[in-house]
Amino acid sequence: MHLNISDTYNKELPSDDNSENTRRQVFKAAYSFVRPLIPSNPILIHSSKQLAKDIGLEVKDLTSKEFLEIFSGTTVYPNTKPYAMAYAGHQFGNWAGQLGDGRAINLFEVNQNNKQWAFQLKGAGETPYSRQGDGLAVLRSSIREYLCSEAMHHLGVPTTRALSLMLSGDDVLRDMLYDGNSAYEKGAIVCRVAPTFIRFGNFELFASRQDFKNLKKLTDYTIRHFFPHMGNPSKTVYVKLFREVALRTLDMIIHWQRVGFVHGVMNTDNMSILGLTIDYGPYGWLEGFDFGWTPNTTDRQNKRYRFGNQPNIGLWNLLQLANALYPLVEEAEPFESVLKSYQTDFERKSLEMMCSKLGLHTIKQSDLKLITSLEDCLLAEETDMTIFFRLLSNYKKGEPMKGISIIKDAFYNLDQLSDDAVSHWNNWFLEYDKRLQLETLANIDRKKVMNLANPKYVLRNYMAQLAIDDADKGDYGLIDELFDLLKHPYDEQPSKEKWFVKRPEWARHKVGCSMLSCSS
DSSP, X not given: OOOOBOOOHHHHXXXXXXXXXXXXXXXXXXXXXXXXXXXXXXXXXXXOHHHHHXXXXXXXXXXXXXXXXXXXXXXXXXXXXXXXXXXXXXXXTEEEEXXXXXXXEEEEEEEXXXXXXXXXXESBOOOTXXXXXXXXXXXXXXXXXXXXXXXXXXXXXXXXXXXXXXXXXXXEEEOTTSSSOOEEEEEEEEEEEESOOOBHHHHHHHHHTTOHHHHHHHHHHHHHHHOGGGOSOOHHHHHHHHHHHHHHHHHXXXXXHHHTEEOSOOOGGGBBTTOOBOOOSSOEEOSBOOTTOOOBGGGTTTOTTOGGGHHHHHHHHHHHHHHHHHHHHOOSXXXXXXXXHHHHHHHHHHHHHXXXXXXXXXXXXXXXXXHHHHHHHHHHTTBBHHHHHHHHTTOOTTOGGGHHHHHGGGBTTGGGOOHHHHHHHHHHHHHXXXXXXXXXXXXXXXXXXXXXXSOSOOOOHHHHHHXXXXXXXXXXXXXXXXXXXXXXXXXXXXXGGGXXXXXXXXXXXXXXXSOBOSOO
């Protein structure tokens, strides 16, 4: 197995001068060197062949002893020095100070076809940033992260990736619901891959300590390697960087809203500087359409990270990044201008996204009213978001009274639809039909376009939980089945229709299928 190692982060940025792996505050450093904990009996459960190819590995490498040892943390790849990143962050709106990679260890970087990839093991042991944690991960959360990373990639959502999922062979103690009932679970390790794992919090750490020298080093490094088209670092370029990060962040969140994904824990330390979805913890997909839904039990009371608030949180997090970068520019107006643009850009891009879901090629002033009326209908009755939009593509112009029959399988309680609800839906389909009459696309062509915006298959929490339940018994077949299903989320896949269904009633309140905690 050969990798084209091209380390930059741990060569161009300052390291922690303390080599001991002890919990502590780390100053004037971007990372600390630390070796992964050697697992007792690592076993490869699954790997992504497509990603392996992209990073320069051959399929045969995935079953090699060397692959198993390196991506379980058993051995260190020759001439590399693993490390944990230092960063800070705001958690649930409150300043949390130093955080850092508490259970992630960066192995190395690879340059393949002039594209940079950083490799990181999650669940590979404690680091100086582990705080009260043990640095380990359990099979339950690792399956969710592995499947979701690759599922999001195939949905077209900017995301970190996942190369491999392994059992460590060690048991890990977890209090899954934070209710005092700890239990041992199977330990696991995921290899995450991205161009970089730099977060908003990396900049916040240096800025909070007024370490402007290293703040500049980090920002210049980021521009040099990931935004080289902007030119040499300068005050003007720092603002350009912020503008680009804001655009990427907004685009990512618009994709989340399009497919009904809720991140669950949008802390600033979980925000990628590249606008990638990062840190898959208590995430979830909408079942019933609900702007107020959050999958995170920790957020149950305030619902800060609820579905409908994700765009606002993106803006709030960007404000924190602007505050961190301000010392490099020393002018507030350029940052304020970008933040104002985010708000208007969101309104425009959100409208464009919703029009694409409705099969509207052109955008008219009245479309916002049509969308708002639709949302009112969806909110009034428990209606599955994914199924509704996918079935809507079957609608044919000139048949508004057939509308409800076309989408009926999206309702959780079809038999309980009130007369008012039926009337509201019929009125909406009348307006939708009028709007479609202004479009030139034929029904079959509109269906194709809509099906590219509306996935048929997403990783619902109950699906992941079924795979977790089987894996706990040593059966990994469902992991493979879901992995293959989610590689083609927009395709019909007639043999896999069993996954195009509403959440089963048994999963409505089941742990892992409705809400989840951050514990993993």
